[in-house]
Amino acid sequence: MTEDQLISILRDSGYKVTPQRLAICNYVLSSKEHPTVEQIHSEILEKNPTISLNTIYQTMDMLIDLGLVQEMRFSGSSSRFDPNTSVHANIICQNCSKIRDFESEGIRELWSRIVMEMNVEPLGQRLDVYVLCDECRK
Amino acid sequence: MTEDQLISILRDSGYKVTPQRLAICNYVLSSKEHPTVEQIHSEILEKNPTISLNTIYQTMDMLIDLGLVQEMRFSGSSSRFDPNTSVHANIICQNCSKIRDFESEGIRELWSRIVMEMNVEPLGQRLDVYVLCDECRK
DNA sequence: TTTACAAATCGTAATGATTACTAACTAGTA
DNA sequence: TACTAGTTAGTAATCATTACGATTTGTAAA
Numbered sequence: 001m002t003e004d005q006l007i008s009i010l011r012d013s014g015y016k017v018t019p020q021r022l023a024i025c026n027y028v029l030s031s032k033e034h035p036t037v038e039q040i041h042s043e044i045l046e047k048n049p050t051i052s053l054n055t056i057y058q059t060m061d062m063l064i065d066l067g068l069v070q071e072m073r074f075s076g077s078s079s080r081f082d083p084n085t086s087v088h089a090n091i092i093c094q095n096c097s098k099i100r101d102f103e104s105e106g107i108r109e110l111w112s113r114i115v116m117e118m119n120v121e122p123l124g125q126r127l128d129v130y131v132l133c134d135e136c137r138k
Numbered sequence: 139m140t141e142d143q144l145i146s147i148l149r150d151s152g153y154k155v156t157p158q159r160l161a162i163c164n165y166v167l168s169s170k171e172h173p174t175v176e177q178i179h180s181e182i183l184e185k186n187p188t189i190s191l192n193t194i195y196q197t198m199d200m201l202i203d204l205g206l207v208q209e210m211r212f213s214g215s216s217s218r219f220d221p222n223t224s225v226h227a228n229i230i231c232q233n234c235s236k237i238r239d240f241e242s243e244g245i246r247e248l249w250s251r252i253v254m255e256m257n258v259e260p261l262g263q264r265l266d267v268y269v270l271c272d273e274c275r276k
Numbered sequence: 277t278t279t280a281c282a283a284a285t286c287g288t289a290a291t292g293a294t295t296a297c298t299a300a301c302t303a304g305t306a
Numbered sequence: 307t308a309c310t311a312g313t314t315a316g317t318a319a320t321c322a323t324t325a326c327g328a329t330t331t332g333t334a335a336a
Contacts, residue, residue, distance in 0.1 A: 016303050016312060037293085052315040057294070073211035076323095078293055089252055094261055102256050110248040114227065117244055120269045123232055128264040129252060154283060154332050175322085190286045195323070214294095216322055278336085285330070296319070303312080 001029060015062055023048055024059040028069060034080040034090075034099045070124060087111050089127040095136035102129075139167060153200055161186055162197045166207060172218040172228075172237045208262065225249045227265040233274035240267075 063069040088103040201207040207219045226241040
């Protein structure tokens, strides 16, 4: 998504466009790390040294409201945010908590079949696979 | 699972068998409600009025360790525990947080496909579908 | 049965992520 | 340019969870 597109989405939904929001959105929406609030905060602090932790929380609430990120909570750690809202699987290492996204046509196909079987209108989904990653298996 | 089987599992894993543990396990393992620690606590309190919240937490850790329940964390609420450890989907209402389990051949197929395509050895899974349930849609 | 000891329990204190609050500030608009 | 509602920063409050320590209990060996 371009910055202009993002700005339109914010304005259309009644959110004001602020430098803080742009900085946070640019970082989070392009991140592959499924970052925590703390990680986002320390990243943004480098260029915007007075940004408040609270602003990160509020901006993440906004992104959730806009459907641009998904919040994922885990045992023993704080929330992480996934800007990939399409149907995909999260491969999560039980040891180091690293998350890798996995998408495929086969998964999307099977998933839409299952949703049909369930006879529901999904607002979202979360497909987690818990593993030990290559490094942690050693 | 019978109580005798449960007792064997505890003993075999080096856990002592206490009345508190039996009460908690009996309730949680037969529950369909995906209860929270608070719900478990108030349920057990009725017959065991001095049980500590801490004991609930510790017993849930034990059950997780034994692989008999799965912990599920959600935004804006405390952990919930699912005694169904087979491959299944959780249909979760975004509004009232009610959870309904869904099992089917299609789900098991999806799962084996994910495992094959990803080339991983899964230790567990969590398949969530977020919806508005019939009551909340009104 | 009795004893010994490690583990479990209870009650409470500490922790830490998240939320609430408020005064100062700012984007958007007339 | 001035107004207003929304936003920000900083801090305080909340609440689920974890840590701690004194007491109790289950288990196995004497």
